[in-house]
Amino acid sequence: MKIRKAVIPAAGFGTRFLPFTKTTPKEMISIVDKPAIQYIIEEAVAAGIEEVLIVLSRGKEAIINHFDETPELDKILEDSGKEDLLKLSREAAHLAKIQYVRQGLAKGLGHAIYCAKSFVGEEPFVVLLPDDIVDSEVPAIAQLIETYKQYGGTVLGVQQVPREDLSKYGIIKGTPLDGTTLEIESMVEKPSASEAPSDYAVLGRYVLTPEIFEMIEKTPPGKGGEIQLTDSINRQIDQEKVYAKIFQGTRYDTGNKLGYLEATVNFGLKHAEVGKAFKEMLLKKDLE
Numbered sequence: 001m002k003i004r005k006a007v008i009p010a011a012g013f014g015t016r017f018l019p020f021t022k023t024t025p026k027e028m029i030s031i032v033d034k035p036a037i038q039y040i041i042e043e044a045v046a047a048g049i050e051e052v053l054i055v056l057s058r059g060k061e062a063i064i065n066h067f068d069e070t071p072e073l074d075k076i077l078e079d080s081g082k083e084d085l086l087k088l089s090r091e092a093a094h095l096a097k098i099q100y101v102r103q104g105l106a107k108g109l110g111h112a113i114y115c116a117k118s119f120v121g122e123e124p125f126v127v128l129l130p131d132d133i134v135d136s137e138v139p140a141i142a143q144l145i146e147t148y149k150q151y152g153g154t155v156l157g158v159q160q161v162p163r164e165d166l167s168k169y170g171i172i173k174g175t176p177l178d179g180t181t182l183e184i185e186s187m188v189e190k191p192s193a194s195e196a197p198s199d200y201a202v203l204g205r206y207v208l209t210p211e212i213f214e215m216i217e218k219t220p221p222g223k224g225g226e227i228q229l230t231d232s233i234n235r236q237i238d239q240e241k242v243y244a245k246i247f248q249g250t251r252y253d254t255g256n257k258l259g260y261l262e263a264t265v266n267f268g269l270k271h272a273e274v275g276k277a278f279k280e281m282l283l284k285k286d287l288e
C-alpha cells in the first residue's frame with residue numbers, strides 16, 4: 001500500500017532549549033531562514049507524502065500560522081513587485097495538506113502518536129521527529145519507505161552513534177539482512193553504554209503500521225512515567241517482523257544547542273544567497 005500520510009509529534013516542552021522555548025515552539029527555530037519543521041515537511045513531501053498531521057500542545061500556535069495563508073503580507077509583496085519573496089512566503093502554505101491535533105498532556109511520544117489514530121485510519125504511515133534534520137541526497141524517510149516496499153512492516157531509521165551518546169536514544173538489537181537492513185530482535189530506551197545491545201540508535205524516522213495503536217493502548221507508562229513508543233514497538237516485535245534501515249545522510253539534532261549550531265553552519269554554507277560570504281566570514285574568524 002502506498003504511504004501517503006505523515007505524523008509529526010511536536011508537543012514536547014523543548015526544555016533543552018530554554019529560555020528560547022518559554023514562549024516559542026522549538027520547531028520554529030530558524031535554520032538560516034526556514035523554521036526547522038519546514039525542513040521536515042519538505043523531506044516528507046519529497047518522499048511522496050500528501051497529508052501531514054502535526055501533534056501540538058498549548059503555545060505552539062506559531063506552527064499553525066506558519067503553514068497558513070498570509071494574504072496581507074502577500075499583497076504588500078505583490079504590490080511592490082517582490083516576486084522572489086512572495087514565492088518564499090507562499091511556499092509553506094502550499095507544501096502539503098496539513099492538519100493539527102492537540103496532545104493535552106505531554107504523556108510521552110507513544111501517547112503523542114496515539115493522538116494520530118483517527119487521522120491514520122487503516123494505512124501504513126511515517127513519523128518524523130522534528131528535532132532530527134537529515135541532510136541527504138535521497139530523503140531519509142524515502143529510504144525507509146523503500147525498505148518498507150521491499151520487506152513490508154514497521155521500519156525504524158537507525159545510524160551508528162558514539163558510545164558516549166548511546167544513553168540518549170532507543171538502541172536496537174538486530175540481525176543483518178542486507179547491507180543496510182537489519183531485522184530487529186529488541187529495542188532498549190536510553191540504555192547505559194554497558195547495557196546497550198549495539199551502537200545502532202533510532203534517529204527520528206519511522207514507518208509504522210496501524211497495528212501500533214493497539215500496541216500503544218496496551219503499553220503502561222515506562223521510563224520517566226511516559227508512554228514510550230519504544231515499549232509499544234517492542235510489543236509489536238513479539239508479534240511481527242520489525243526492521244531497521246541504516247539510512248544515508250548527515251543527521252543533526254536541532255533539539256540541543258550544539259546540534260542546532262552544527263546544522264546552522266552546514267545549511268548556512270550551502271545556502272544559495274549567503275553560503276559563499278558565510279564561508280569567507282568563518283575562515284576569517286580567529287578560532288583560538
Ligand code: UTP
Binds near residue numbers: 109112
Ligand atoms: P523529546 O523528549 O526529545 O523532546 O521528545 P522535548 O520533550 O520536546 O524536548 P526536551 O527533551 O524537553 O528538550 C521527542 C519528540 O517527541 C515529541 C517532542 O515534541 C519531540 O518531537 N513529544 C514528546 C510529544 O509530542 N509529546 C510528548 O508527550 C513527548
